[in-house]
Amino acid sequence: MQRTKFGEMACSIARTLDVIGEPWSPLILRDVWVGMTRFDQLQADLGISRKVLTERLAHLVDQGVLERRPYDRRPRYEYHLTAKGAELVDLLMVMAGWGDRWLAGEAGPPVLYRHHACGEISHAELRCAHCGEPMHGGDVDPLPGPGAAA
Amino acid sequence: MQRTKFGEMACSIARTLDVIGEPWSPLILRDVWVGMTRFDQLQADLGISRKVLTERLAHLVDQGVLERRPYDRRPRYEYHLTAKGAELVDLLMVMAGWGDRWLAGEAGPPVLYRHHACGEISHAELRCAHCGEPMHGGDVDPLPGPGAAA
DNA sequence: CAGCCAAAGTTCCTTAAGGGAACCCCAATT
DNA sequence: AATTGGGGTTCCCTTAAGGAACTTTGGCTG
Numbered sequence: 273m274q275r276t277k278f279g280e281m282a283c284s285i286a287r288t289l290d291v292i293g294e295p296w297s298p299l300i301l302r303d304v305w306v307g308m309t310r311f312d313q314l315q316a317d318l319g320i321s322r323k324v325l326t327e328r329l330a331h332l333v334d335q336g337v338l339e340r341r342p343y344d345r346r347p348r349y350e351y352h353l354t355a356k357g358a359e360l361v362d363l364l365m366v367m368a369g370w371g372d373r374w375l376a377g378e379a380g381p382p383v384l385y386r387h388h389a390c391g392e393i394s395h396a397e398l399r400c401a402h403c404g405e406p407m408h409g410g411d412v413d414p415l416p417g418p419g420a421a422a
Numbered sequence: 423m424q425r426t427k428f429g430e431m432a433c434s435i436a437r438t439l440d441v442i443g444e445p446w447s448p449l450i451l452r453d454v455w456v457g458m459t460r461f462d463q464l465q466a467d468l469g470i471s472r473k474v475l476t477e478r479l480a481h482l483v484d485q486g487v488l489e490r491r492p493y494d495r496r497p498r499y500e501y502h503l504t505a506k507g508a509e510l511v512d513l514l515m516v517m518a519g520w521g522d523r524w525l526a527g528e529a530g531p532p533v534l535y536r537h538h539a540c541g542e543i544s545h546a547e548l549r550c551a552h553c554g555e556p557m558h559g560g561d562v563d564p565l566p567g568p569g570a571a572a
Numbered sequence: 573c574a575g576c577c578a579a580a581g582t583t584c585c586t587t588a589a590g591g592g593a594a595c596c597c598c599a600a601t602t
Numbered sequence: 603a604a605t606t607g608g609g610g611t612t613c614c615c616t617t618a619a620g621g622a623a624c625t626t627t628g629g630c631t632g
Contacts, residue, residue, distance in 0.1 A: 276469065276620080278449075282532040284521025285452050285514055291525070295443060295590080299428075302435050306564060311609050319426065321591050326610060346599045348608060353559075356524050361559025362548050364435055366516050371434025374506050375441070380568035382432040388561050390553035397551045398512050403540035409503075409511025411538050414456060418530035426591080445619085461580050471620050476581060496628045498579055 282420060288363075291335045296320055296328050298364060301353070304338065305361050309350040332357070362396070369395045432570060438513075441485045446470055446478050448514060451503070454488060455511050459500040482507070512546070519545045 279290035337357035372381040400407040429440035487507035522531040550557040
């Protein structure tokens with residue numbers, strides 16, 4: 273619902289939520305990522321209302337995360353990830369990893385990921401871009417950056 | 423708003439959204455992570471309505487992501503991350519990283535992260551837990567896992 | 573020991589967003 | 603000329619968010 277606009281906060285988490293924080297948005301990106309790129313496919317797969325799907329797609333296109341691309345001389349469109357959107361897939365993979373670990377239960381994870389580089393079933397973990405060591409919540413100190421203090 | 427219940431989908435992303443997908447939840451976790459642990463602190467810092475904050479905290483406690491802990495003989499409580507919640511901070515760091523990269527603009531990132539292990543300002547990146555090579559959206563094939571097909 | 577204070581909620585009302593079903597538009601087929 | 607099918611709109615109903623006022627609990631103060 274989000275009547276409070278997160279986009280204006282001096283916080284990159286809040287700003288990111290302004291782009292993909294509404295319900296359904298991450299699932300739309302997931303579907304587009306795995307190749308479900310058309311309106312009716314998305315609507316049927318997600319069970320989302322057409323109205324809301326229209327709004328979400330427009331917002332994601334507007335934010336530069338998806339691109340709306342005609343694929344026929346008739347008015348037919350596919351949605352594709354932009355570079356900006358493709359980098360959001362990192363977020364999806366971390367969400368999937370957490371869900372697999374904490375919510376999958378007896379049945380095990382619904383989806384597995386095979387890594388091209390090594391060919392193994394694996395999952396993503398966070399490492400420091402500088403030194404390559406693991407980097408989790410307790411391993412960092414947040415400090416004010418140049419864009420601090422709105 | 424989310425009247426559709428994501429928790430029942432055979433998708434770890436959807437299930438994760440069922441835990442922290444409502445508006446405000448990630449920001450609440452961020453604040454708790456950096457040490458804002460009390461109701462009035464959270465309310466004032468976020469500008470969230472007290473009603474919604476109550477609901478969100480109850481849900482997060484219910485899901486085992488936060489722990490509600492008394493800190494006084496009077497009825498006073500602090501919220502703390504559980505182990506399950508602490509691992510969600512990975513998600514926050516990835517969100518922050520994406521927002522820093524794509525939404526920070528001229529001013530630069532509002533918050534910087536110093537990595538304890540190397541002492542440098544850095545950010546998290548995704549690597550394969552198996553082989554240690556980078557692991558992004560385009561580097562994996564999703565395939566059905568044991569918990570597939572609801 | 574009566575009154576006060578502060579943290580942590582609760583209640584109630586208004587407004588906006590999601591759900592769902594029906595409808596519309598456009599261009600190519602038949 | 604009628605049909606089909608993708609890609610949306612429109613409308614109504616319900617539910618959730620915002621916001622401000624109110625309540626509760628137990629310690630503290632004079």
